[in-house]
Every structure is written in C-alpha cells, then in structure tokens.
Amino acid sequence: xxxxxxxxxxxxxxxxKLRHDANLRxxxxxxxxxxxxxxxxxxxxxxxxxxRRLTPVVLSKTITLYTAVVNSxxxxxxxxxxxxxxxxxxxxxxAVLVSTDTTLSAEAIYRYYTARFQIEFLFRDAxxxxxxxxxxxRSETRITFHVNASLTALNFLKLxxxxxxxxGENHVISIARPVPTSAGKRWVPxxxxxxxxxxxxxxxxxxxxxHSFTTCSSKAWIACASIAPMTxxxxxxx
Numbered sequence: 001x002x003x004x005x006x007x008x009x010x011x012x013x014x015x016x017k018l019r020h021d022a023n024l025r026x027x028x029x030x031x032x033x034x035x036x037x038x039x040x041x042x043x044x045x046x047x048x049x050x051x052r053r054l055t056p057v058v059l060s061k062t063i064t065l066y067t068a069v070v071n072s073x074x075x076x077x078x079x080x081x082x083x084x085x086x087x088x089x090x091x092x093x094x095a096v097l098v099s100t101d102t103t104l105s106a107e108a109i110y111r112y113y114t115a116r117f118q119i120e121f122l123f124r125d126a127x128x129x130x131x132x133x134x135x136x137x138r139s140e141t142r143i144t145f146h147v148n149a150s151l152t153a154l155n156f157l158k159l160x161x162x163x164x165x166x167x168g169e170n171h172v173i174s175i176a177r178p179v180p181t182s183a184g185k186r187w188v189p190x191x192x193x194x195x196x197x198x199x200x201x202x203x204x205x206x207x208x209x210x211h212s213f214t215t216c217s218s219k220a221w222i223a224c225a226s227i228a229p230m231t232x233x234x235x236x237x238x
Contacts, residue, residue: 008100017098023072025070025071026042028043041071053068081098082096
C-alpha cells in the first residue's frame with residue numbers, strides 16, 4: 001500500500017497484476033435510501049467466477065476483457081479492474097490486472113501491461129550489451145549522458161527493426177540469443193561482428209542481426225545493428 005501511495009503522490013499511476021483471490025468490492029451505484037446513517041458505498045465482493053457484473057470488451061476471437069471500477073480493501077482505494085480471458089486451444093488463461101487510473105480503458109491497460117515484457121528486455125540488453133551500469137564517474141551530468149547513450153543505442157536498434165518489419169506486425173526484439181546447455185537455455189553475448197538471432201519465448205519470429213561494437217569515452221558499448229532477412233527458426237528454441 002505504501003508503494004502505491006508513493007507512486008500516486010508523484011502524480012503518476014500504477015498498472016499491476018493481482019492474485020485471483022484479491023479482496024475487491026463492487027461500488028454501490030444505485031440510489032441511496034432516505035434514512036439516517038452513513039450512505040452505502042459498496043455492493044458485495046467481486047467473484048471472478050461470475051462475470052455478469054463486469055463489462056465485456058472483445059479484443060479478438062481469443063481474448064476478451066471484463067472490466068469495472070472496484071474498491072481494493074488492502075490498497076484502500078478505487079481501481080480499474082481488467083479481468084483477462086485468453087483462449088489457447090482447449091485452455092482458458094486468465095489474469096487480473098488493475099490500474100489506479102480509473103479513467104483508462106480496459107484495452108489501454110491490457111496494452112500497457114503486455115508492453116512490460118519488451119521493457120524488461122530493454123533493461124536487460126542495456127545492462128548486458130550497451131553498458132548501462134558500466135560507468136566510473138560520480139558526476140550526475142556524466143551519468144545522465146552515459147545512461148542516455150546506452151538506451152539510445154537500443155532505440156536505434158528497435159527503430160531499424162520496426163522499419164524492416166512487415167507493416168502491422170507486432171513482435172518482441174532482443175539482442176540476446178539462447179545457447180543450449182546441460183541446464184537448458186542460457187543467455188550469452190555474441191562476439192563482435194558475429195551474426196545471431198533474437199529470441200523471445202512469446203513470439204516465434206526470428207531475425208538475423210549483424211552486430212558490431214564501437215567504444216565511446218565513457219567506455220559504454222554502443223551497438224550498431226543492421227537487420228538482415230528473417231531466417232528459419234532453429235528447432236527447440238521456443
């Protein structure tokens with residue numbers, strides 16, 4: 001609760017994922033009876049087995065969102081609830097998403113949360129390949145320049161990948177590649193000038209990327225990447 005309150009104090013909003021047994025309550029939206037005492041605020045606990053009181057939003061043939069503004073007992077605030085139902089073959093996959101911004105649409109919350117996977121890829125690639133944390137200075141200005149240079153290199157990589165990708169295609173890109181080991185797959189950096197494949201557990205698309213490195217004065221590795229035609233996926237990589 002303290003974390004959520006701190007985020008909101010800065011004028012920001014939080015989008016997060018809750019457990020399926022989170023204690024949520026419907027808001028009472030009916031007319032208040034003319035009687036003495038406090039007005040009724042809540043109208044029963046949210047039961048995700050009964051979705052009749054939630055508004056459905058159909059995104060595709062396999063994904064349906066159920067949404068409503070509810071109250072969280074533990075966080076002591078109103079939230080926009082988005083219950084995600086995704087049909088995958090014979091299985092039904094579900095997730096409980098919430099946002100402190102009750103004016104956001106269910107689709108926007110779903111899109112923002114699914115972007116989290118790519119955001120985590122960016123920070124991992126920045127740490128492993130473009131030297132995000134490899135600075136040796138205490139100057140705030142120089143550290144800011146170093147961080148900007150590291151993330152800008154990844155932005156150029158994503159920009160060229162998006163320009164080369166077919167129109168309308170949405171996929172995850174990462175510099176890292178999997179290497180089979182006795183314990184499964186692990187992430188290792190490619191040698192300079194080598195060709196390698198980007199890999200994502202949630203997207204079968206793969207691209208071959210020709211990679212080269214140059215060095216700046218702050219010893220940050222700046223990636224200069226050019227994307228070649230798509231290659232055939234290797235067996236067992238996803």
